[in-house]
Amino acid sequence: MAWNVVIAGGGFGGLEAARRLERRLPHHSARVTLVSDQNYMLYTPLLPGAAAGTLEPRHAVVPLREQLQRTDLRLGSVTGADPAARILRITTADGRDQELPYDQLVVAVGSVSRTLPIPGLAEHALGMKTLPEAIALRNRLLQSLEIAEGIDDPRDRASWLTFVFVGAGYAGLEGLAELQDFATDLLDHYPRCRTQGVRFVLVEARDRVMPEIPESLARFAVAQLLERGIEIRTSTTLEAMTDTTATLAGGEVLPTRMVVWTAGVKPSPVVARLGLPLDERSGRIVVDRSLRVPGVQGVWAIGDAAHVPDPKDLARPTPPTAQHAIRQGRKVADNVAAALADRPARIFRYRTLGVFVDLGRGKAVASTMGLRWQGAPAWFIARSYHLMSMPGLKRRVRLVADWTVDLFFGRDGSELGRLGHPGRLDTPDRLALEQREADEARAAADDRATAGDRAAGGDRAAAADAVDASR
Ligand SMILES: Cc1cc2nc3c(=O)[nH]c(=O)nc-3n(C[C@H](O)[C@H](O)[C@H](O)COP(=O)(O)OP(=O)(O)OC[C@H]3O[C@@H](n4cnc5c(N)ncnc54)[C@H](O)[C@@H]3O)c2cc1C
Numbered sequence: 001m002a003w004n005v006v007i008a009g010g011g012f013g014g015l016e017a018a019r020r021l022e023r024r025l026p027h028h029s030a031r032v033t034l035v036s037d038q039n040y041m042l043y044t045p046l047l048p049g050a051a052a053g054t055l056e057p058r059h060a061v062v063p064l065r066e067q068l069q070r071t072d073l074r075l076g077s078v079t080g081a082d083p084a085a086r087i088l089r090i091t092t093a094d095g096r097d098q099e100l101p102y103d104q105l106v107v108a109v110g111s112v113s114r115t116l117p118i119p120g121l122a123e124h125a126l127g128m129k130t131l132p133e134a135i136a137l138r139n140r141l142l143q144s145l146e147i148a149e150g151i152d153d154p155r156d157r158a159s160w161l162t163f164v165f166v167g168a169g170y171a172g173l174e175g176l177a178e179l180q181d182f183a184t185d186l187l188d189h190y191p192r193c194r195t196q197g198v199r200f201v202l203v204e205a206r207d208r209v210m211p212e213i214p215e216s217l218a219r220f221a222v223a224q225l226l227e228r229g230i231e232i233r234t235s236t237t238l239e240a241m242t243d244t245t246a247t248l249a250g251g252e253v254l255p256t257r258m259v260v261w262t263a264g265v266k267p268s269p270v271v272a273r274l275g276l277p278l279d280e281r282s283g284r285i286v287v288d289r290s291l292r293v294p295g296v297q298g299v300w301a302i303g304d305a306a307h308v309p310d311p312k313d314l315a316r317p318t319p320p321t322a323q324h325a326i327r328q329g330r331k332v333a334d335n336v337a338a339a340l341a342d343r344p345a346r347i348f349r350y351r352t353l354g355v356f357v358d359l360g361r362g363k364a365v366a367s368t369m370g371l372r373w374q375g376a377p378a379w380f381i382a383r384s385y386h387l388m389s390m391p392g393l394k395r396r397v398r399l400v401a402d403w404t405v406d407l408f409f410g411r412d413g414s415e416l417g418r419l420g421h422p423g424r425l426d427t428p429d430r431l432a433l434e435q436r437e438a439d440e441a442r443a444a445a446d447d448r449a450t451a452g453d454r455a456a457g458g459d460r461a462a463a464a465d466a467v468d469a470s471r
Helices: 012-024 044-051 131-149 154-161 170-189 191-196 215-227 269-273 322-340 376-389 393-409 430-470
Strands: 003-008 030-036 040-042 061-063 072-082 087-092 097-101 104-107 111-113 162-166 199-203 231-233 238-241 245-248 253-255 258-261 265-267 299-301 313-317 354-358 364-368 371-375
Touching (some): 003 012, 003 097, 003 322, 012 040, 012 322, 044 170, 044 354, 072 269, 104 322, 131 191, 131 258, 154 162, 170 191, 170 199, 170 215, 170 258, 170 354, 215 231, 215 364, 371 376, 376 393
Parallel strands (some): 003 104, 030 072, 104 299, 162 199, 199 231
Antiparallel strands (some): 040 061, 072 087, 245 253, 354 364, 364 371
């Protein structure tokens, strides 16, 4: 009888675990099932580039089926689990509830944006964690420029030309730098906006940007951004926002229509429904140094969803990075294979290879194995690293093509916000529809007015009767 190995989540960690298990487990010895709510792995370091149009959004993802040979991919959402009965509950993409029995379960569901109860934040801010969010950022930026260009009063234009990023980790900083670069490129086509200029503001609660990289590199990055006119507010928090303003601690009100929230992540909410022990502070699944969930038979957890003891300092968890998720994916596959063969598990050891922060305009900062790089060499190292890490030759060639086209021909400024939302097939032409809606609204208003007149006439008649009666 074959073993059932189930992997929940097809991101960096889950995909790597599945690929390794395909190699480690002999054919027919085990059935490996990967459950994912999307049929691709998102290569997140390329998200800022996708948002800023330096590459096609489709080229920032890796289709899971292209990478997996004998893993059964189930498109659906993990909704819960019963670890005592060794069952994972899922809802398939077409809405059917299913129970998947497992002998070994690997939880790799990643993280989501961590929001705070700031008035207006959830309603008005955009994140930068998913592909739809990256595409929305690009479209919102383009739409803002289009609208601003059609406004006569520069004071009214200001809110459309001010962009606020909250959170100065590498995701926030790269996103801000790439989008500002994109906006600056586009300004040539928007004369009014060019005269007024765009304003980018970075807000960070801590007293420095990017604690993930050495301070000297962070200083270089800050100097680059300041030189480009980006405003950086450290030791400052966002206190409230509306659809047209962002209020900072201290009371400063920025007129803005676009706030991007990149202030940290928390584990995917489903981890709380799996019946597994969670770390009190981070909410991540508790695992030991071999990535096994202690006290629960046959369950492992990796990546952003897991509280993996950092080999450098066992009291702290490993940082939520793709580098760690990938290595943990490999290690967990080895340990699952060992568990099925009744061999002992090995502990996870990994030292960060380095950190890269792309600042756009051919510049970056990087720290790799004790060496520090900045400017063009760092940018070249960062791009080469992502090219090497991207799974599959086809994807790499597409990336090189995108980057080369961008280098020589610049970026495309078409606003494609309606892409994928074509409207109803039977919708008549839009102007006719709007005309009909306006006519109907006017007729309804007339009806109400006539009814009101009639009621008022009736009231007046009744009043006259009452006066007559009183006489
Ligand atoms: C903009 C940005 C830039 C980044 N840049 C870098 C970088 O340069 N270097 C670096 O090392 N790290 C970077 N990171 C961090 C990195 O993306 C994460 O640490 C990494 O993705 C974690 O891998 P994971 O496998 O744990 O989760 P993920 O890769 O997020 O995968 C989780 C998967 O599980 C799926 N899932 C979630 N819930 C469910 C559910 N209920 N049912 C089914 N499927 C589910 C998700 O859709 C996803 O496919 C960046 C992150 C962002 C947002």
